[in-house]
Amino acid sequence: MRPDPTERIDGRAVTVWRLAGALGALIVVAAAGVAIGLSAAGVLPAFVAATAAAVAIVASVLIVGVVPKVRWLRWRYEVSESEVYLRHGLIVRKRVLIPMTRVQHVDTTAGPLLRAFGLSSVTVATAGGEHEIPALSDEVADRLRDRIAALARVTEDVV
Amino acid sequence: MAPVTGGFFAIAAVLEDARAALGSFLIVLGVIFAGVLAILLAWVHWYRFTYQVADDGSLRVEHGLLIRKSTRLSPERVQSVDTKANLLFRVLGLVTVDIHTAGRGQEPEVSIAAMTEEDARDLAAALRPASRGQAVTEAAADAAEEPPQGPRWRLTGSELALVAVTSSAGLIALAALAPLIAALVSMLPESAFDVEIVAPSGTVIAAVAGGALVLLVAAWVVGSVATALQFWDFLVVRSGGEVRVERGLLQRNTRNVPLDRVQAVRYTEGLLRQAIGRVTVGVDAAGIGAGGELGPTVLHPLLTAAEARRFGEVMVPGHSTPGIRSVPRRALRRYVFRSTVLPLLPSLVVAWFVPYGWAALTIPCVAAAWGVWVYRDAGWGVSGEVLAIRWRSVARTTALVRRSRVQSVSVSQHPLQKIAGLATLSVRVAASPANATFTVRHVDETDALGALEWVSGGTQRRGEPDPGVPIEAV
Structure with missing residues (x-):
């Protein structure tokens, strides 16, 4: 498993x-x-x-x-060369797998509350919708965004 | 005094007449002016509207008098070229060409009205990108030159009749109109309800049941006629890397679906069509699905299961249905619970407080039976590059997705599922107008995680382009 x-x-x-x-x-x-x-x-x-x-x-x-x-406690994420893998959920526990080749763009965003703590969220967008990793420290978020963008760029997108 | 007053009234009458005459004259003038203005505006719109295929193959459209708008569209961005013709256009031999791109959702990026059929064909051929399906460039070029000779399906008259009478369009429209009907009923004068109901008398029940029946039959007839008009002279042709669907009597629609845009194939069995053993075949395609049509593009409305298999092999190759495993037996109670829990409480209340309310208890019983039925239809399976998910909302749908088309896959569990070792599996694909998510509830937990592995396995060959579907020339 x-x-x-x-x-x-x-x-x-x-x-x-x-x-x-x-x-x-x-x-x-x-x-x-x-x-x-x-x-x-x-x-x-x-x-x-x-x-x-x-x-x-x-x-x-x-x-x-x-x-x-x-x-x-429930929030986990992992970014490998080939996929983004998320696990979260309080009552309904959810695992989401996004193939890297499907990623269209990656954003970091931070509202006033997150900004006050030096945090950002990373949003991974595919042609089928968006997935958010909330509340990473600004440096981690920036690095993660650039890394996903670089990995996603390797293959040309089909859609 | 009398003559003077008489003269005054006479003058007043004349003035009154003059004013009335002037009034009607102004109205006539206004109508003529508006008419001329409309014609002038239409003429200006036509005069200012130009399109041109430039030397580099891009389409240039310019229009507008005061605000001049210029659009440039490269063939690579074109997702599909649809044509449609209303009754007037059909008499005149004209069509409207809608050019769809990925970003625009429902609305076409460019819509060119009143082209001759020949010009429309030339434009569609010019916009077919050279890069699309290298394997079939020659076949595609041939197809553009002459009427395509590829495999084709038509609807015979009796098939069309079956499509019409098994359509649920009318009933869906009735459901949509239900709030309106309720509002109309509530506008009836109070006295209409001024009947003391001690026990529902035979006549009241008969009147209500009769009214409902008339409404149902009327909706069904209207829906059937509308469906017959939509699928009139239905033709679907595979030519090269495209499937072309033509249909409609009053408005004739033509839609080209490039096979490399297909995100998912759906086999849908509505209640009535399932009863006569027939399947509707549709596709979800990126950037296609506009024209007021929700959901997938229908490739064929009425096939037997065996015909549908053959049809699928020819029209959308690479989407053969894997063996589908049903959800485990222990999922049954979850399905029954799900369908029964909502109607249970209100009907208990009705049963307790309303005279003859015990009749309401049939509703949760029917809901429970429905839950069993939904349970029996739920399932999924994987074979090679194709994943199948089967579920029932009202109609039973089997969706087929190639691994390279999966945008994301998720497995979720609520506490009750966790206890039973069950999970909900969802697969998302990119399709217009809305992103399509295919979901099957209460599958085995370990199996569902296997689906994550399956999607993950497909991404190992990073750096290689999508293997895609081998599209052989036909």
Whole structure:
């Protein structure tokens, strides 16, 4: 059986995802706050407020505490001469294999949050769609992009 | 005072008449002006529209009066040249030529209206790149000179009738119109529903069932007629490295599919066609599939399984169907679960709260049976350079992809699949208008990983050009 891809993405990805998760948690907590306020005013029954608070706490712990770490643990990639091999996925675990000869172009991109941490994502595009390796350090991402581009250039593309 | 008032009214009446006359005169003038303007604009469009095949073989198109647009197209970039002719054009012996390139999706890069059929043929020949299929340059050149003599299939009258009545086009259109019909029903006055339903009376049930039946039959008839018009005088010819499909009564379409653009071959069995043992053969091709047609280009709408095999060998060589293994027995419960879980809850609610609601429980039962059926059709297989994936959505489809056409392959597992040692296998190819992904659910985990190895194995010969499909001259 094919061994798992060898490379991990940058450890700072966990922090970035925690921050992004915190933004989502803020919305959930705000919604719960509204529910609690309304039940304190007597508009909603108390059990609604209790449920909302519980949901907000569990969701926040999950999207800030658990998900980023597990997601990072699950993310692996490997670039060999002949293919790009990815393995990721939190609940649905996915392995993707992209033959190097099918790669059309490679990009690095970084939003403000990634940039603040000196991270970039590498996007591998084929004629059949795009695949992203998220959150690599800028140097690693640049090197990887150039390497894939060089390997993909060797063969002329058919499509 | 009276005469004065009378005179005043008379003048007013005359003025009124004059104004009315002026009004209608202006309207007539406006219509004439608009007509002349339309003709003038059409003439300017025609006058300014020029095309030319330059000495280097590239196509140059210039058009526009105020904004002048100039397009240059080298034959290497041309993916396909389609022609179409509506009723008026057919009477006049004219066609519209659509030239497709890879980057433009649905819209043709260049569309030249009102060419004579001869000019259109010359243009298509000029745009056939010399590099395309070196093995067949001579055959292709011959094919361009004279009407191609390659293997061909036509539809006889009775076959056309079968294609029409087994078409699901009408039912699909009905499904698309369902929200509209629902909106119309909701616009009916309240009083129409002012019936107290204690137990559904025989007449109400009969009226609803009758209405639904009429709607279904009407949709089926309309869909059949539309399909018959589309596939009228259907002809498919293989000449050199191309397959040409001609069809249509009111609008005549011609599409050339170069074999080296074929990404996948599909054998589709709709419910009605499967019932009479017939298969539709189609291809997904890069940059082809425009013209409002979603999905693959139909190469033949109605063949028996044996005919389809022979047809495939001749028309799209290098795509012989590998033996297909069904998904393992333990996948059955996943398929039944998948098809039943959605309808189960609402029908339980209906069964509990609505009088006579227990009838709704038949829905999850039917869904479960459907799940068993979908399970039985799911499977995949590999042999040599070809991978086959078979699945059922409504129709049963078998997709064949050559290893060199696989853009990416993925194997995914959700926790329930993980427990059962199952996985979902997806293969992506490049095709227009949308990228095509072929998926088979709940295959054996180890087998699925074998598919990754198979795709990976094909990339070992790096540095060599794609072995491609040997295209022998025909």
